[in-house]
Amino acid sequence: MLIGAFSERTGCHIETIRYYERIKLLPKPERTGGGHRLYDREQVKRLVFIRRSRELGFSIEEIRTLLRLVDGKRYxxxxxxxxxxxxxxxxxxxxxxxxxxxxxxxxxSGQCEGGLVPDCPIIDALFSE
Amino acid sequence: MLIGAFSERTGCHIETIRYYERIKLLPKPERTGGGHRLYDREQVKRLVFIRRSRELGFSIEEIRTLLRLVDGKRYxxxxxxxxxxxxxxxxxxxxxxxxxxxxxxxxxSGQCEGGLVPDCPIIDALFSE
DNA sequence: ATAAATCCTGTAGCCACTACAGATGCAAGA
DNA sequence: TCTTGCATCTGTAGTGGCTACAGGATTTAT
Incomplete structure (x- = not known):
């Protein structure tokens, strides 16, 4: 599977995939003769894990820790x-x-009636400490 | 007032003040003979406005718009x-x-009992789409 | 006069991407 | 075979809103 298909499968932008590879969240994939990246089912699993974790707001470092645990298989x-x-x-x-x-x-916002008067309670509130 | 005092008065870090000047949120201040920045009460008002707006989560661009309105005095x-x-x-x-x-x-998280078992429902959840 | 504190400019780093530019790779049609 | 056109490649720079230096100049206190 080329990066385009991989991207579709995982819902992850191509640039993001390459970014994850650069920061070593994804391992370096196989390549075709011409140098295009090749992915398999195992990689899909991993990227879905990452994407799902990101959706839940985990930071890259937290995900890295989680993946280390999973990879070590001794978590x-x-x-x-x-x-x-x-x-x-x-x-x-x-x-x-x-x-x-x-x-x-x-x-x-509630203090303001939104009229044409040029002396807004919102502005006043922002100016006061 | 030098930048240190200005910083204390407004609760804004010195670096942030210089940053705001660079991005033209604050106007270029007067300078001493030796090149140190000099601020007055008017500037304090402006920076407090900015800081307060930031605390309320307004973006720099939103603040820029608000300040344009205030500066134009025709908002x-x-x-x-x-x-x-x-x-x-x-x-x-x-x-x-x-x-x-x-x-x-x-x-x-609730599905997980936190024991020593190496097969965590959290990990399972993260692996599934 | 000198030491210490404050200030200066300029640049690089943070996070998690996103957006290019300019060069290849590759499959299908003429 | 040649061309067209899409997909992919690498590398770099930009986003927001700061923060953190380095290496120097200035000001203040002793």
Missing amino acids: TCQEVKTITETHLEDVKRKIADLRRLQKTLGAI | TCQEVKTITETHLEDVKRKIADLRRLQKTLGAI
């Missing part, structure tokens, strides 16, 4: 669970931060 | 409110995205 659930829960805490923190943002934005 | 509430509400929608979308993430992560 324990505990190691994996720790990474996942740390990440989950991260996500929760981000949600909390955004909620505060939403509240503040909603409040200052 | 209407409507223009400002539109920018704010667009941004608020953004924030809401991000919260929704993160909530979905949290749910999925919680679900797959």
